[in-house]
Amino acid sequence: MHTIYKTLRSNSYSVPCELCSIGGLCIPMLLNNSLSDVLERKKSYLKDEIVVKSKTPFKKFYIVHSGALKTFVTTPENTEQINGFYLPGDIVGLDSISTKVYNSNIQTLGNTLLCELYYDELMSLIDSNKDVRDLIFKLLSTDIYNYQKLILCYSQKKSEERLATFIYSLYLRYQQRGHTSLNIKLAMSRADIANYLGLTIETVSRNLTKLQEQNILTAKGKFIYINKLEALIEICN
Amino acid sequence: MHTIYKTLRSNSYSVPCELCSIGGLCIPMLLNNSLSDVLERKKSYLKDEIVVKSKTPFKKFYIVHSGALKTFVTTPENTEQINGFYLPGDIVGLDSISTKVYNSNIQTLGNTLLCELYYDELMSLIDSNKDVRDLIFKLLSTDIYNYQKLILCYSQKKSEERLATFIYSLYLRYQQRGHTSLNIKLAMSRADIANYLGLTIETVSRNLTKLQEQNILTAKGKFIYINKLEALIEICN
DNA sequence: CGTAGCATTGAGTGCTATCAACCCCTGTGG
DNA sequence: CCACAGGGGTTGATAGCACTCAATGCTACG
Numbered sequence: 001m002h003t004i005y006k007t008l009r010s011n012s013y014s015v016p017c018e019l020c021s022i023g024g025l026c027i028p029m030l031l032n033n034s035l036s037d038v039l040e041r042k043k044s045y046l047k048d049e050i051v052v053k054s055k056t057p058f059k060k061f062y063i064v065h066s067g068a069l070k071t072f073v074t075t076p077e078n079t080e081q082i083n084g085f086y087l088p089g090d091i092v093g094l095d096s097i098s099t100k101v102y103n104s105n106i107q108t109l110g111n112t113l114l115c116e117l118y119y120d121e122l123m124s125l126i127d128s129n130k131d132v133r134d135l136i137f138k139l140l141s142t143d144i145y146n147y148q149k150l151i152l153c154y155s156q157k158k159s160e161e162r163l164a165t166f167i168y169s170l171y172l173r174y175q176q177r178g179h180t181s182l183n184i185k186l187a188m189s190r191a192d193i194a195n196y197l198g199l200t201i202e203t204v205s206r207n208l209t210k211l212q213e214q215n216i217l218t219a220k221g222k223f224i225y226i227n228k229l230e231a232l233i234e235i236c237n
Numbered sequence: 238m239h240t241i242y243k244t245l246r247s248n249s250y251s252v253p254c255e256l257c258s259i260g261g262l263c264i265p266m267l268l269n270n271s272l273s274d275v276l277e278r279k280k281s282y283l284k285d286e287i288v289v290k291s292k293t294p295f296k297k298f299y300i301v302h303s304g305a306l307k308t309f310v311t312t313p314e315n316t317e318q319i320n321g322f323y324l325p326g327d328i329v330g331l332d333s334i335s336t337k338v339y340n341s342n343i344q345t346l347g348n349t350l351l352c353e354l355y356y357d358e359l360m361s362l363i364d365s366n367k368d369v370r371d372l373i374f375k376l377l378s379t380d381i382y383n384y385q386k387l388i389l390c391y392s393q394k395k396s397e398e399r400l401a402t403f404i405y406s407l408y409l410r411y412q413q414r415g416h417t418s419l420n421i422k423l424a425m426s427r428a429d430i431a432n433y434l435g436l437t438i439e440t441v442s443r444n445l446t447k448l449q450e451q452n453i454l455t456a457k458g459k460f461i462y463i464n465k466l467e468a469l470i471e472i473c474n
Numbered sequence: 475c476g477t478a479g480c481a482t483t484g485a486g487t488g489c490t491a492t493c494a495a496c497c498c499c500t501g502t503g504g
Numbered sequence: 505c506c507a508c509a510g511g512g513g514t515t516g517a518t519a520g521c522a523c524t525c526a527a528t529g530c531t532a533c534g
Contacts, residue, residue: 097378140377141335147384148320154391155435198392
């Protein structure tokens with residue numbers, strides 16, 4: 001037992017993989033035998049820490065072990081635009097394969113543990129292991145599919161529907177990771193949600209109270225409890 | 238000469254690859270030696286023809302040779318939502334690698350020639366040819382990057398900025414294919430543009446006239462001439 | 475030449491942004 | 505233990521942008 005821990009365990013601040021909350025969805029675990037040497041073990045980051053600056057050379061993917069990340073770009077007017085949230089099990093950096101640089105800034109939303117997966121080594125692994133190849137293709141393709149759905153959300157939906165879709169998608173993502181609870185703890189602030197959804201803080205807040213008045217959910221700070229899942233889905237369309 | 242034509246030439250309704258307007262950007266041409274046997278040659282489609290229905294099994298990618306495509310999904314209320322336009326040289330179906338079905342309907346915007354690229358055969362080619370592997374990864378990754386930019390456009394920009402961004406992106410895409418002209422011929426209707434941008438036909442029309450009043454461009458039916466490229470870019474932010 | 479479909483223009487309404495005030499929770503220092 | 509300050513979040517009033525509905529103009533095609 002101790003020896004297993006030793007091989008899988010990483011630097012300080014990290015936890016053994018056996019206790020990782022992600023379980024079967026963790027890419028490193030899925031491909032444990034072949035990937036273990038490609039992965040630097042987990043590294044710890046503090047809340048609001050910048051992990052990567054936009055436009056710096058792309059060398060490795062980051063996989064969220066615990067905590068959460070946001071990615072954002074800064075517009076010419078120096079405003080921040082969030083284009084993604086990443087929860088445990090999510091991989092960041094797929095869009096950098098073509099550009100060779102990170103296209104966004106990557107920042108932690110709370111204290112966070114990240115696994116690192118080197119691009120070059122992953123590529124050579126792909127040539128020797130069809131499972132890895134298929135997995136990476138699937139990840140890329142899923143990313144595209146998700147972005148398509150997100151675009152649909154933006155281009156068609158009103159503020160209430162956008163927020164409902166956002167909350168429901170968080171619920172689904174947690175569910176995929178084995179957390180079937182209707183309780184959701186938001187990793188991000190209202191400002192981050194508003195920014196991401198292309199709305200203002202006030203509109204997000206107003207729609208949250210609106211959803212509470214309909215008794216669809218209960219929001220208390222960063223905690224959200226879904227009372228009527230069906231009704232929430234109904235609003236998402 | 239005749240024999241070359243014979244090998245590259247396809248079914249009826251198609252043109253020889255040597256005369257293809259796409260030139261070096263055509264994937265089949267780029268990977269000519271290895272891919273020629275993977276590709277069924279060009280097939281012809283009429284205007285507004287449905288090439289693929291959503292949810293049908295995914296077997297092959299489509300590459301636009303000439304003409305143009307749109308992809309769209311139908312919402313539960315039976316309204317159409319366009320999520321992509323595809324110009325000569327573009328490949329359609331990357332998002333289907335993970336889902337194994339086509340996620341959108343694919344429809345022609347005018348008379349169109351399409352090359353077909355079988356998924357299974359491409360995959361085996363990837364194992365034997367690193368260039369193919371890298372190309373496909375790059376295509377997938379570029380797709381993701383483009384979607385990220387599109388999402389940014391939707392979530393932040395006002396109608397005028399969205400339209401400007403749309404026109405400018407068309408200009409850039411044609412430029413990448415060697416058409417450096419400031420003249421653009423729209424393959425799609427105002428309704429399609431509006432649908433894609435999450436706006437109404439009226440708003441698109443009003444913004445077009447607004448851009449003309451500023452003398453930034455001239456719009457005449459499906460033809461758009463960019464008078465002040467710098468000013469157009471300025472509006473895009 | 476006439477019709478059908480696409481595109482433009484106009485008037486009025488509604489949704490979301492903006493600006494501003496207030497609330498609540500947390501942490502800090504007296 | 506309380507007072508206070510500060511940040512995040514909520515609520516309210518107003519303004520502006522984009523949608524809706526409606527009418528008219530344009531163009532392609534038989």
